[in-house]
Amino acid sequence: MLTLLAALLATPATAPPPKQPAEIVADSPATAWRAVDPANLVLFETTAGTMAVELAPDFAPAHVAAIKALVQAGRFDGGAITRVQENYVVQWAARPEGDASSVGQPPDVRPQRVRPRPLPPEFERSAAGVPFTPLGYPDAYAEAGFSGGWPVARDRGQGRIWLAHCHGMVGVGHDMPPDSGDGSELYAVTGHGPRHLDRNIAVVGRVLAGLEFHTALNRGTEALGFYKTPEEQTKLLRARLASSVPDAPRYQVMDTASPSFAAYKTARANRTGFFIRPAGGVDLCNVQVPVRVAP
Amino acid sequence: MLTLLAALLATPATAPPPKQPAEIVADSPATAWRAVDPANLVLFETTAGTMAVELAPDFAPAHVAAIKALVQAGRFDGGAITRVQENYVVQWAARPEGDASSVGQPPDVRPQRVRPRPLPPEFERSAAGVPFTPLGYPDAYAEAGFSGGWPVARDRGQGRIWLAHCHGMVGVGHDMPPDSGDGSELYAVTGHGPRHLDRNIAVVGRVLAGLEFHTALNRGTEALGFYKTPEEQTKLLRARLASSVPDAPRYQVMDTASPSFAAYKTARANRTGFFIRPAGGVDLCNVQVPVRVAP
Numbered sequence: 045m046l047t048l049l050a051a052l053l054a055t056p057a058t059a060p061p062p063k064q065p066a067e068i069v070a071d072s073p074a075t076a077w078r079a080v081d082p083a084n085l086v087l088f089e090t091t092a093g094t095m096a097v098e099l100a101p102d103f104a105p106a107h108v109a110a111i112k113a114l115v116q117a118g119r120f121d122g123g124a125i126t127r128v129q130e131n132y133v134v135q136w137a138a139r140p141e142g143d144a145s146s147v148g149q150p151p152d153v154r155p156q157r158v159r160p161r162p163l164p165p166e167f168e169r170s171a172a173g174v175p176f177t178p179l180g181y182p183d184a185y186a187e188a189g190f191s192g193g194w195p196v197a198r199d200r201g202q203g204r205i206w207l208a209h210c211h212g213m214v215g216v217g218h219d220m221p222p223d224s225g226d227g228s229e230l231y232a233v234t235g236h237g238p239r240h241l242d243r244n245i246a247v248v249g250r251v252l253a254g255l256e257f258h259t260a261l262n263r264g265t266e267a268l269g270f271y272k273t274p275e276e277q278t279k280l281l282r283a284r285l286a287s288s289v290p291d292a293p294r295y296q297v298m299d300t301a302s303p304s305f306a307a308y309k310t311a312r313a314n315r316t317g318f319f320i321r322p323a324g325g326v327d328l329c330n331v332q333v334p335v336r337v338a339p
Numbered sequence: 340m341l342t343l344l345a346a347l348l349a350t351p352a353t354a355p356p357p358k359q360p361a362e363i364v365a366d367s368p369a370t371a372w373r374a375v376d377p378a379n380l381v382l383f384e385t386t387a388g389t390m391a392v393e394l395a396p397d398f399a400p401a402h403v404a405a406i407k408a409l410v411q412a413g414r415f416d417g418g419a420i421t422r423v424q425e426n427y428v429v430q431w432a433a434r435p436e437g438d439a440s441s442v443g444q445p446p447d448v449r450p451q452r453v454r455p456r457p458l459p460p461e462f463e464r465s466a467a468g469v470p471f472t473p474l475g476y477p478d479a480y481a482e483a484g485f486s487g488g489w490p491v492a493r494d495r496g497q498g499r500i501w502l503a504h505c506h507g508m509v510g511v512g513h514d515m516p517p518d519s520g521d522g523s524e525l526y527a528v529t530g531h532g533p534r535h536l537d538r539n540i541a542v543v544g545r546v547l548a549g550l551e552f553h554t555a556l557n558r559g560t561e562a563l564g565f566y567k568t569p570e571e572q573t574k575l576l577r578a579r580l581a582s583s584v585p586d587a588p589r590y591q592v593m594d595t596a597s598p599s600f601a602a603y604k605t606a607r608a609n610r611t612g613f614f615i616r617p618a619g620g621v622d623l624c625n626v627q628v629p630v631r632v633a634p
Contacts, residue, residue, distance in 0.1 A: 262555050
């Protein structure tokens with residue numbers, strides 16, 4: 045009884061306010077972060093800005109290899125943003141194969157012929173052995189969660205897992221046949237997570253920085269947000285692997301298996317401060333896995 | 340047995356493909372649509388384009404009345420878009436009260452003094468008697484559904500219902516105290532539905548047209564996407580009630596209690612054609628209640 049009384053007396057009259065998500069991120073230890081491998085980071089430079097895209101070889105190895113080959117062959121240099129659709133995607137494309145036109149390209153990086161097609165439909169993969177941290181809240185589509193810093197969903201019965209179409213995630217455009225994508229047309233999600241695309245397109249990565257310059261581009265006026273004329277398109281100046289750029293920013297993604305991420309996710313689901321009524325839940329794409337430049 | 344055989348023989352060899360969501364919308368009868376009352380439609384004209392915002396007096400009557408009073412007093416004329424934050428909101432503000440500056444305003448519509456503050460925190464309302472069509476799929480936050488053409492969520496135990504923060508929904512900015520909004524600062528959701536804001540802000544309507552011109556504005560570089568200088572802001576030329584504009588477009592929103600909407604929602608959850616694997620579900624903000632100009 046005395047012990048309980050002492051414990052009660054030792055409790056401060058008012059508990060400290062719960063940490064805000066941003067405070068949890070700021071206070072997280074170095075162990076809560078995964079360094080992005082520069083060999084899996086592509087810097088797409090357009091006249092609007094630079095998009096840094098981390099590729100996900102664990103989920104789409106053939107597509108990632110094809111995209112890296114296209115980057116190294118200079119195929120994206122002189123490409124264009126061909127499509128901007130409200131509440132959906134921004135999409136960019138390499139120059140057509142064999143098109144030797146370029147934007148300020150020295151001759152030695154003129155495009156080689158790269159024909160990785162057909163690529164397998166890497167729209168999902170076996171869930172066996174893939175780390176999975178559950179979201180912990182209901183999802184309209186599947187069992188939502190996180191793996192290696194990526195938003196994912198899985199079907200336990202079928203033993204399948206896939207990258208989820210959340211804001212900033214990058215996929216590979218393809219025509220009607222599922223194996224018709226070759227990695228030369230990429231899109232990033234700019235609006236509400238179009239999760240109906242999950243398992244129907246190869247998701248290959250995430251824009252870690254610079255998406256905001258491209259979400260702000262004028263929408264294309266043709267069907268699906270394609271631009272009517274090449275003049276309306278934003279030029280894609282060049283794409284480089286960060287591993288070939290000495291001064292490239294070194295990004296880190298929060299480790300979604302870390303205690304810091306668990307605390308962050310809980311705080312996102314139970315906002316305080318401005319919020320008089322915490323939601324008590326959060327949906328997969330609204331968690332927003334933290335990204336930072338290495339301190 | 341013969342009847343069964345006859346029935347089998349009468350079945351076409353291949354069933355017609357299921358209708359696409361757009362086909363369901365195109366084929367829907369006039370009874371599947373609710374006409375938007377021009378007295379509840381505000382046309383916000385900026386130098387980027389015109390946003391048509393339908394107000395929702397059933398959910399936030401005091402806020403809607405205050406916004407209409409501000410519109411009719413000319414308070415938005417000469418205002419500005421003050422904030423554009425990536426994957427979040429575009430926000431605009433009336434001129435400060437008592438500021439007589441205007442953009443081409445004739446003297447007779449110079450601002451009157453309007454002080455509707457304090458407004459009650461109309462962040463949610465009683466669910467009693469409010470029509471509700473369930474989404475029918477899990478939701479991370481509450482029980483999701485539709486009411487009168489609006490995306491909503493409700494808490495059956497508490498008997499409360501509220502408008503949901505989906506892409507295009509419009510809310511009223513307020514400071515830290517819940518009753519500090521006066522309707523003179525409005526935001527529209529431009530990114531993934533920030534449902535954590537539900538029940539914490541008065542949602543007052545939805546942008547039915549013209550959001551794409553404003554989502555495409557440059558992001559503000561200050562905290563929360565505010566612009567650093569007035570020069571960076573997009574000018575709000577004027578705001579008018581559609582009921583005072585003879586040639587205003589007559590919008591219609593699909594009746595979310597109609598059979599057409601039920602078919603549309605099912606089709607959104609089970610996409611075909613390009614989709615080799617229908618999701619078998621859809622989340623509230625990804626349904627996207629159809630809007631059209633009256634045929």
